[in-house]
Amino acid sequence: MPEEPPNNQQAPGPAAPPGAGRRSFLRAAAWGGGIAGLGGLTGFVAGRLNRKRPAAGSSKAPLGAEFTYDVARFQKSDPALLRYGELTRFPSGLERARALAAATDGAIFVGGLGGIRKFSPEGEPGLRIPLDAQVYSVALRPSGEILVGHPGKISVFDPAGAEVAVWSDFAKGMLPTSIAFAGEQVFVADAGNRVVLKLDAAGKKLGVIGARDPDRNLKGFVVPSPYFCVRVAPDGLLRVTNPGEHQIEAFTLDGDFEVAWGKGSFAAEGFCGCCNPVSFDIFPDGGFVTCEKGLPRVKLYNSAGEFGGLVAGPEAFSEYLQAANAGTADVLGSGIYAAINPQGRVIILDSVSGFIRIMQRKGQAHE
Numbered sequence: 001m002p003e004e005p006p007n008n009q010q011a012p013g014p015a016a017p018p019g020a021g022r023r024s025f026l027r028a029a030a031w032g033g034g035i036a037g038l039g040g041l042t043g044f045v046a047g048r049l050n051r052k053r054p055a056a057g058s059s060k061a062p063l064g065a066e067f068t069y070d071v072a073r074f075q076k077s078d079p080a081l082l083r084y085g086e087l088t089r090f091p092s093g094l095e096r097a098r099a100l101a102a103a104t105d106g107a108i109f110v111g112g113l114g115g116i117r118k119f120s121p122e123g124e125p126g127l128r129i130p131l132d133a134q135v136y137s138v139a140l141r142p143s144g145e146i147l148v149g150h151p152g153k154i155s156v157f158d159p160a161g162a163e164v165a166v167w168s169d170f171a172k173g174m175l176p177t178s179i180a181f182a183g184e185q186v187f188v189a190d191a192g193n194r195v196v197l198k199l200d201a202a203g204k205k206l207g208v209i210g211a212r213d214p215d216r217n218l219k220g221f222v223v224p225s226p227y228f229c230v231r232v233a234p235d236g237l238l239r240v241t242n243p244g245e246h247q248i249e250a251f252t253l254d255g256d257f258e259v260a261w262g263k264g265s266f267a268a269e270g271f272c273g274c275c276n277p278v279s280f281d282i283f284p285d286g287g288f289v290t291c292e293k294g295l296p297r298v299k300l301y302n303s304a305g306e307f308g309g310l311v312a313g314p315e316a317f318s319e320y321l322q323a324a325n326a327g328t329a330d331v332l333g334s335g336i337y338a339a340i341n342p343q344g345r346v347i348i349l350d351s352v353s354g355f356i357r358i359m360q361r362k363g364q365a366h367e
Contacts, residue, residue: 006329007145008105009071010069014261046164063318071297073157074266074314075266076313076314077282077313078130081268081310082312082313083115083309083311083362084346084359084362085362086357086359087360088122089123090119090355091355091356092110092197092356093117094110094112094114095109095113095114096134096137096333097333097349097354098337098349099135099148100138101339102342102347103140105342106121106343107119108121108123108339110356111148111350113134113331115130116135117129123356127156128161129146129148131155135148136191137149137178137189139180143146145157146158147186147363148178149179150159150189151175152172153167153176153291154203154241155168156203163231167199167202167203169205170205173192173193174193175226176190177190177191177226177227177228178279180231180232182238182253184201185199186199186203188230189230189241189361191227195211196208196240196251198255210255210319218255218257222243222244223244223275224274224275225243225274228243229277229278229279231280233250233282234285236286238250238251239280239282240286241277241280243277243278244275246265246270246271246277247261247296248260248261248288257265268307272294273292273293273295274294278292278293278337279335279336279338280347281338281339281340282290282340283340285303285304288302289346289350290338291336291338293334293335293336296320296324296350297336297350298312298338300310311348311359312357312359312365313317317353319349319350319352320334320350320353323352334351337349343362345359346358346359347359
């Protein structure tokens with residue numbers, strides 16, 4: 001018999017056949033989100049806007065203005081909400097750049113189609129690790145080791161870029177879109193199977209977090225497109241996106257559900273589209289910086305999930321909006337990613353333009 005999806009949860013829209021691999025997952029994801037790579041902005045709104053006018057002679061009247069939705073008004077944010085300004089920007093030099101991490105010394109690592117690139121805090125290029133497969137995630141151990149997520153495996157590199165291990169003993173369809181650490185334990189957001197994997201320091205599987213289990217009050221993750229993020233917060237709990245539910249959820253390291261926050265909305269304080277937020281990072285005080293695709297926004301929330309303003313609004317991502325409006329962005333490479341560096345600055349990766357931006361809080365002295 002074909003194997004059943006691990007959490008018995010199907011993403012919205014046409015589902016991949018049981019046991020289907022990563023390619024089927026991505027095809028189903030693209031349809032399920034109404035062009036999910038655009039955050040559902042095109043698909044979600046097109047269902048409201050792209051209705052044909054009645055043919056000549058039809059008795060049906062066209063839809064009135066009260067039934068149309070003005071998306072353009074959300075593409076420009078209220079300047080009063082902007083808490084950060086751009087310090088500098090530079091190109092990543094990678095296509096489909098969709099993996100980002102900030103080291104404790106301020107160095108910036110980015111991954112995409114072609115491998116990994118390292119930059120100084122000021123954007124000067126350094127180490128390069130060429131790779132054939134698309135990079136979906138990158139994470140940095142305190143030891144300096146670099147963990148890189150590809151479809152079906154995680155590669156481990158030493159600080160000089162030499163490969164020292166490959167972890168590949170995973171379920172079929174594993175897609176590691178985010179990696180986080182808690183001591184010696186490694187947590188991997190597997191978008192392909194819609195669960196978080198708990199591994200030991202050598203990559204051996206210790207358990208699975210978030211699989212649907214009503215007896216444990218676990219509803220499962222809704223991941224319509226390949227964007228799924230995990231972090232370890234200062235309080236010791238995991239924080240995981242449930243993008244199809246427009247929430248960030250908290251779990252113990254053993255997988256017990258604790259609390260969730262977030263709501264679906266085009267308004268600045270909510271998450272819009274089919275599946276957002278797509279990525280986030282956590283400040284030392286427990287506050288969040290979140291990223292949305294479709295309607296590209298980078299936002300601030302406190303540790304309780306209360307909205308605190310914008311790092312960057314949609315108008316900051318002109319190339320992204322052009323691609324979204326033209327329908328030319330693709331499901332694999334249309335995300336926005338953020339990382340927090342030791343100085344409290346927010347590093348943003350826009351995978352459409354390929355640029356990395358360093359954002360500084362307004363009023364913060366330049367160092």
